[in-house]
Amino acid sequence: MSSCASKFSLDLLQHVVSQNPHGNLFMSPSSISVVMTMVQTGARNETRNQMISTLQFQSNDQLLIHADAEQFVKVLNKGSDHVILRSANRLYPNSDKGILEDYIKAVVKHFASDVKNVDFKLNPEGSRQEINKWVEEVTNEKIKNLLPSGSINSLTRMVIANAIYFKGNWAIQFEPKSTTQSDFHTLDGKSLKIDMMKREMKKVRYGENTALDCKVLHLPYIGDEMAMVVLLPNTVTGLLEMEKRINVKKINQCIEDVNSPTVKVSVPKFKLESSLQLSDTLSALGMPDVFDANKSDLSGMGKDLFVSEVFHKAFVDVNEEGTEAAAATAGTIVFFSAPPPPKIFTADHPFMFMIWLYPLKAPLFVGRYTGSTLEAAQSRDKL
Structure with missing residues (x-):
């Protein structure tokens, strides 16, 4: 299934x-x-x-x-x-x-x-x-x-x-003291202040997907059976186009085509x-x-x-602790050498995310964060 x-x-x-x-x-x-x-x-x-x-x-x-x-x-x-x-x-x-x-x-x-x-x-x-x-x-x-x-x-x-x-x-938790107010750029060209969690993470699953023109980051939960997979478009307004092009094959590539570098992670607290x-x-x-x-x-x-x-x-x-x-x-993922510079993953513009259950190879939850203040109105609308 x-x-x-x-x-x-x-x-x-x-x-x-x-x-x-x-x-x-x-x-x-x-x-x-x-x-x-x-x-x-x-x-x-x-x-x-x-x-x-x-x-x-x-x-x-x-x-x-x-x-x-x-x-x-x-x-x-x-x-x-x-x-x-x-x-x-x-x-x-x-x-x-x-x-x-x-x-x-x-x-x-x-x-x-x-x-x-x-x-x-x-x-x-x-x-x-x-x-x-x-x-x-x-x-x-x-x-x-x-x-x-x-x-x-x-x-x-x-x-x-x-x-x-x-x-x-999280398997690697964020320090609350590192959370700071940062700019988040919305789809309509505006900017707003949000709480941004920050941490340098070593050996974290990270990839760059050319088909979807995005960066991919797995934020694992303790036990490594589940992770939040964040798909961050390379452009501020890229979410809409990425969502149109996404399919199961590309999702699986996002899950599998990763390596384990050091990544400077910045993601919203929301x-x-x-x-x-x-x-x-x-x-x-x-x-x-x-x-x-x-x-x-x-x-x-x-x-x-x-x-x-x-x-x-x-x-x-x-x-900072994790996700609820x-x-x-x-229905009603050695050769010892000087470490490469860390990758940068700054989710300061709209992105898609999934809470992925590895044993099922499927998302239990999916979402998008745009920084919009319209979610309350959306909640009232019949889709």
Whole structure:
């Protein structure tokens, strides 16, 4: 599921960015993919074909799809001895038994999902609050109010939810005393003051990618199973063009084509939050029928069902110690010689970043930092 997860991640990133080219963004394509794959388990005919194509599965064989999903969930649920990594899936079917038992059993088996029956008919608001409380608990209180007021009503038959939480300390931490106010140059030609973390790092994964015209830096977390991979364009306004040209092959080159020099690193200290509604985005990417009451075929799940909306929230805090990130989706590398001069990596203009899980060869989270103050407005817009 790794290569298809990376392809879907990029498709999703490119489409969402197109709606707000100058804004900050942070999200978890892995969380979104898991939820929509659970939905796909109940899809049939053209609805299923559209979902398989959009989610970039390498096969339309449900057995292989479920085998890949099981491996993906297994790696996530395994966690780590060095960082905090947890992921949970839960089905919230309505207590009237309208969701087929075979569907629930399949999701429980292949996605290690919990099941919690709720009464959407009699208590829609209480059900919404219960789901939000579960998400908040799994994400260490970083994702609140995933399902907004009014998103659940008496016609709701099931909510499919995934939550991911990550917290890891850098293998090479930044000294707080070295953090200084520095200029950051935005896409619209302006300059603003931000907190910039600075450190000279030895033997850090670093590369220069000509295809994407960018520098690549891996900032590893303790344990070296995960890293923040920063793709810094060589020009101040290069992010937009880089995002258009990026693909899975080029991402893999960024991950693999690195050496281990000494690098003078300067990266922003920042927090980002994004709140997205993804039905229009996923429809535009190729799965419109599942959101259309007249065309949706979720007969493997139950009768007369469609997905009304996919809600996604994500949070990231990058500081001197490390990174804390959370998201939820509801669908709802000797010769001894004089050392060379250190490389310079100064992220003082917009860049893309990923929290990369090496065992999966895929990003759990992707984002872009532009220094924009428009993220609050973006969070309110439906994409």
